[in-house]
Amino acid sequence: MSELVFEQVHYTYGSIPAITDLSFSVERGEFVVLIGPSGCGKTTTLKLVNRLLEPTRGRILLRGQDLSTFDPVALRRSMGYVIQDVGLFPHWRVEDNIAAVPRLLKWPRERIRDRVREMLALVGLDPEAYRRKFPHQLSGGEAQRVGIARALAADPPLLLMDEPFGALDPLQRARHQRFLRAIQAKVRKTVLMVTHDLDEAILLADRMLVMNQGRAVQFDSPEAILRSPNNAFVRRFVGTDRSLKRLIRLPVTCCMAAVHPLRLGSDSLEDNGRVWGWVVDEQDRFVGWINFEDTERERWHDAVTPLSWEECATPETNLKDALSMMLALGLKHLPVLDDLGRLVGELNLPTIESLLREDSLES
Amino acid sequence: MGPWGGMPGSWKRATILAIGLGLILILFPLYRLDPNRVVRGTAVFFLDLVGSWGLAAVGFLTWGAVLVLAFGFAAPAVVAVWGLLGLWGLPGLVGQQLVPMGMRLSPELGFWALHIWLLLPLLLDERRRRWPLHLALWGFVLGVLAFQSGSPLSIFVELRSQQNRLLAELVQHLLLSGTSLAVALLLALPLGVAAARTIWGGWVYSLSGLIQTVPTLALLGLLMVPLSGLARLFPTLRAWGLSGIGSAPAVAALAIYALLPLMSGIREGLRAVPPQVREAARGLGLSEWQLFWKVEVPLSLPLVLAGLRTAVVQNLGNAALAPLIGAGGLGYFIFQGIGQTSADMVLLGVLPLLMLTLGADVLLRLLEGAQSERRGHVRAGL
Ligand SMILES: Nc1ncnc2c1ncn2[C@@H]1O[C@H](COP(=O)(O)OP(=O)(O)O)[C@@H](O)[C@H]1O
Ligand SMILES: [Mg+2]
Numbered sequence: 228m229s230e231l232v233f234e235q236v237h238y239t240y241g242s243i244p245a246i247t248d249l250s251f252s253v254e255r256g257e258f259v260v261l262i263g264p265s266g267c268g269k270t271t272t273l274k275l276v277n278r279l280l281e282p283t284r285g286r287i288l289l290r291g292q293d294l295s296t297f298d299p300v301a302l303r304r305s306m307g308y309v310i311q312d313v314g315l316f317p318h319w320r321v322e323d324n325i326a327a328v329p330r331l332l333k334w335p336r337e338r339i340r341d342r343v344r345e346m347l348a349l350v351g352l353d354p355e356a357y358r359r360k361f362p363h364q365l366s367g368g369e370a371q372r373v374g375i376a377r378a379l380a381a382d383p384p385l386l387l388m389d390e391p392f393g394a395l396d397p398l399q400r401a402r403h404q405r406f407l408r409a410i411q412a413k414v415r416k417t418v419l420m421v422t423h424d425l426d427e428a429i430l431l432a433d434r435m436l437v438m439n440q441g442r443a444v445q446f447d448s449p450e451a452i453l454r455s456p457n458n459a460f461v462r463r464f465v466g467t468d469r470s471l472k473r474l475i476r477l478p479v480t481c482c483m484a485a486v487h488p489l490r491l492g493s494d495s496l497e498d499n500g501r502v503w504g505w506v507v508d509e510q511d512r513f514v515g516w517i518n519f520e521d522t523e524r525e526r527w528h529d530a531v532t533p534l535s536w537e538e539c540a541t542p543e544t545n546l547k548d549a550l551s552m553m554l555a556l557g558l559k560h561l562p563v564l565d566d567l568g569r570l571v572g573e574l575n576l577p578t579i580e581s582l583l584r585e586d587s588l589e590s
Numbered sequence: 591m592g593p594w595g596g597m598p599g600s601w602k603r604a605t606i607l608a609i610g611l612g613l614i615l616i617l618f619p620l621y622r623l624d625p626n627r628v629v630r631g632t633a634v635f636f637l638d639l640v641g642s643w644g645l646a647a648v649g650f651l652t653w654g655a656v657l658v659l660a661f662g663f664a665a666p667a668v669v670a671v672w673g674l675l676g677l678w679g680l681p682g683l684v685g686q687q688l689v690p691m692g693m694r695l696s697p698e699l700g701f702w703a704l705h706i707w708l709l710l711p712l713l714l715d716e717r718r719r720r721w722p723l724h725l726a727l728w729g730f731v732l733g734v735l736a737f738q739s740g741s742p743l744s745i746f747v748e749l750r751s752q753q754n755r756l757l758a759e760l761v762q763h764l765l766l767s768g769t770s771l772a773v774a775l776l777l778a779l780p781l782g783v784a785a786a787r788t789i790w791g792g793w794v795y796s797l798s799g800l801i802q803t804v805p806t807l808a809l810l811g812l813l814m815v816p817l818s819g820l821a822r823l824f825p826t827l828r829a830w831g832l833s834g835i836g837s838a839p840a841v842a843a844l845a846i847y848a849l850l851p852l853m854s855g856i857r858e859g860l861r862a863v864p865p866q867v868r869e870a871a872r873g874l875g876l877s878e879w880q881l882f883w884k885v886e887v888p889l890s891l892p893l894v895l896a897g898l899r900t901a902v903v904q905n906l907g908n909a910a911l912a913p914l915i916g917a918g919g920l921g922y923f924i925f926q927g928i929g930q931t932s933a934d935m936v937l938l939g940v941l942p943l944l945m946l947t948l949g950a951d952v953l954l955r956l957l958e959g960a961q962s963e964r965r966g967h968v969r970a971g972l
Binding site: 274277279300301302303304305308310311312313314315316317318327328331377378387 | 867
């Protein structure tokens with residue numbers, strides 16, 4: 228049974244139609260992203276789910292049961308809701324904000340206290356440092372994280388998020404996206420998230436619902452939408468670099484090549500047919516690379532060109548980011564390091580190029 | 591470089607203050623020695639006092655100077671308290687032997703000029719602190735109460751002869767204000783909420799704004815007509831004390847006047863609740879009732895309290911008009927005093943009234959301060 232089903236739902240504000248004939252279904256544990264131009268009805272769709280708005284026509288089913296048969300207040304307490312403008316209660320401390328729904332549900336006091344700490348830690352804020360702060364003492368990013376913690380506090384099976392990272396700069400955004408993926412990996416929820424950022428949608432979505440003027444235009448996995456947009460609007464919306472965008476979905480590990488680095492101190496420089504090689508230290512930690520040509524065999528240690536941590540990929544880096552790093556740094560090969568800085572593989576430009584070519588052949 | 595050289599600002603001010611004090615003390619008469627309430631007597635200058643009250647006045651001034659030096663940082667406030675205590679207290683302290691029996695000391699030009707000169711630095715405090723002003727005023731009140739018995743100062747002579755009446759009118763004033771504010775509050779709570787939310791509430795709000803433009807005096811007069819009509823129609827109401835004149839129309843008019851500041855405080859307070867906070871509250875599953883009590887009420891409280899303060903202060907002042915329709919109150923002394931051209935009698939009404947309004951203002955401000963402190967945040971932009 229699907230977790231959530233929209234059946235020919237219409238919604239009009241007065242006489243202005245906001246949602247027209249919207250039908251889609253979301254499976255349990257699925258991460259669905261609603262995306263489309265501003266004013267296309269994304270927020271309205273979310274509000275229909277927690278009954279801040281009631282459909283003008285059509286019906287919505289939650290776990291097979293008509294939404295209108297639920298008590299709206301109880302229903303909302305069973306769904307996490309992150310609103311577009313954060314909307315923390317300014318007169319409550321962070322801990323009281325996060326405890327809002329558990330208190331409404333009359334959880335025992337100790338359980339609420341533990342839960343608040345757990346939630347703060349989950350969204351990456353130190354519980355002791357942030358618990359007693361008031362919302363006006365938080366940065367935009369911290370406030371949005373508290374908003375997410377508040378939505379997750381009562382452990383709702385369904386999470387509604389309206390542009391949860393809207394107020395963040397691109398750098399913070401990327402960090403929060405990674406962190407949301409990590410949370411989703413830990414606490415599997417059914418998520419309905421709104422965004423107008425295509426890269427964010429591609430990165431996070433199991434399926435994307437592309438909307439335009441209150442209608443669903445395409446509902447499919449990001450790969451499928453990028454590979455075969457089903458009409459001109461979607462094609463324009465995903466842009467001409469859609470094969471490049473597909474790379475967002477692929478981690479570097481999918482086409483990483485094995486490496487045989489030189490080890491400082493132990494290995495001696497021998498002719499292996501290549502003109503250059505990676506260099507690691509005695510603990511396998513990455514150091515840099517070396518050009519074999521015009522290097523004296525005995526003193527090769529001194530010829531190593533070090534590479535900084537920022538010039539390397541991690542196994543979680545997506546192929547699009549890796550490609551832009553390679554282009555920016557002018558490298559044909561990108562080392563991939565694990566958390567401890569050990570070299571686990573390398574990424575080659577020709578491999579990515581062949582991936583892109585396959586793509587364009589398909590579409 | 592100006593004539594003050596490198597003198598620090600506070601000492602510059604202290605010097606100007608001292609020179610001004612000296613000039614006023616020398617040039618203007620402080621009191622007038624009147625044989626009785628009607629006949630005007632001879633002016634009394636500060637220099638006359640140094641001759642006759644000699645030691646006391648000099649000692650007082652010296653002690654004051656020591657205080658000024660000791661409390662250099664708070665000099666204007668200390669000088670003000672000390673000056674006011676002297677002006678009001680000295681006649682009571684040493685004047686009894688010097689003023690012939692039955693005669694009285696009326697305040698003269700210098701007396702009032704000193705008040706202005708002493709309080710001006712506190713009113714113009716560049717750091718907008720309020721405590722020095724309050725220190726001065728409450729020091730003055732204590733001084734008045736401590737030295738009034740047997741004082742030949744004309745206001746105190748008047749006070750002694752009218753003591754019981756003063757008490758009665760004070761109680762009546764408080765009753766008028768208290769009752770009208772209670773009535774207004776009872777009406778304003780639902781009406782203010784309605785004004786923020788419904789169309790008809792908005793109409794009531796506009797109407798109360800319109801009433802506010804009717805002069806208080808006219809409103810008192812206008813209310814006499816329907817109320818006396820009611821009393822004629824229903825004798826039982828008359829038996830309860832309702833009539834066109836007296837307390838009933840006064841309370842009604844005062845309540846109507848207090849309605850606007852109370853309603854607008856509530857209305858503005860509720861409107862200041864950010865819409866996204868309201869939406870988040872609903873979305874998280876607060877019921878409408880919980881939304882109101884847990885979110886809207888606490889967030890609107892600062893503006894509601896500010897409205898309450900305006901209403902109370904304004905109401906206490908307006909109640910001074912009540913004697914005009916026979917409802918009594920402290921205004922009695924003001925109107926009697928004007929009729930008899932007796933400034934002392936006017937002051938007998940004005941001074942307690944001033945203390946009431948200032949006291950109410952302080953208390954309500956403290957309440958507001960405690961509120962916003964408890965909430966731990968400064969309301970940005972409100
Ligand atoms: N409260 C409202 N009253 C009238 N029209 C509204 C209201 N809220 C949204 N709309 C309109 O409905 C349409 C969809 O809005 P919304 O769902 O907020 O779009 P999105 O979240 O995709 O930007 C827009 O055209 C918007 O102008
Ligand atoms: Mg929106």
